[in-house]
Amino acid sequence: MAKGSDGEGGVRRRDLFKSAGAAAAASAFLNPLRAFGQEAGGGTGTPSVGPGPVEIALDVNGGERKLAVEPRRTLLDALRGDMDLTGAKRVCDRGTCGACTVWMNGKPVYSCMVLAVEAEGSEITTVEGLGTPDNMHAVQAAFVAEDALQCGFCTPGFVMSCAWAVKEHGTELTDETLRESVCGNLCRCGTYTHVVAAALSAARAAEGE
Numbered sequence: 012m013a014k015g016s017d018g019e020g021g022v023r024r025r026d027l028f029k030s031a032g033a034a035a036a037a038s039a040f041l042n043p044l045r046a047f048g049q050e051a052g053g054g055t056g057t058p059s060v061g062p063g064p065v066e067i068a069l070d071v072n073g074g075e076r077k078l079a080v081e082p083r084r085t086l087l088d089a090l091r092g093d094m095d096l097t098g099a100k101r102v103c104d105r106g107t108c109g110a111c112t113v114w115m116n117g118k119p120v121y122s123c124m125v126l127a128v129e130a131e132g133s134e135i136t137t138v139e140g141l142g143t144p145d146n147m148h149a150v151q152a153a154f155v156a157e158d159a160l161q162c163g164f165c166t167p168g169f170v171m172s173c174a175w176a177v178k179e180h181g182t183e184l185t186d187e188t189l190r191e192s193v194c195g196n197l198c199r200c201g202t203y204t205h206v207v208a209a210a211l212s213a214a215r216a217a218e219g220e
């Protein structure tokens with residue numbers, strides 16, 4: 012899974028901060044900076060940005076969003092603070108709980124571990140983009156039907172991980188595959204059994220479509 016610190020396309024925020032200005036960080040920032048022509052001159056080839064805001068554009072839930080963010084701002088904070096999309100939750104803010112899970116280019120990521128500038132040009136799907144209260148995604152409806160939440164704080168993240176598993180595996184989704192797909196999500200209320208039941212129910216519903 013692309014989610015988290017070391018997955019494909021992921022950059023560990025802690026490491027990124029530690030190596031700011033170093034070649035590794037420069038490489039990680041290369042694409043967004045090039046996209047906006049903000050690479051530093053001087054012939055070093057090392058881009059420099061900030062500390063002021065950088066303009067980025069993202070496709071969020073099917074619509075283009077342009078915003079200016081400081082290079083240190085996470086995708087999670089940009090979604091919640093700048094775009095008023097508060098479905099993804101900030102719980103651990105260090106890539107361990109999964110409450111902030113969104114899809115980036117169709118794959119689940121911990122949005123607290125992705126810098127907003129790193130997501131420039133990407134397609135982002137949040138739980139708000141998956142369905143609405145009047146027109147819920149099959150997984151969202153299954154969470155309600157299977158009583159797969161208690162306090163609900165982990166729920167948006169679980170829904171995004173489960174919906175990805177259903178999207179990827181459809182009717183082939185098994186109990187074991189589902190458990191692997193949500194292994195990066197934690198629930199302090201212990202709803203795991205109901206979460207698994209909901210996801211498998213949604214996968215079975217897809218079979219009848």
Ligand code: FES
Nearest residue numbers: 102104107109123
């Ligand atoms: S808030 Fe991102 S993984 Fe916990």
Ligand code: FES
Nearest residue numbers: 161162198199200
């Ligand atoms: S429902 Fe409370 S943390 Fe999961």
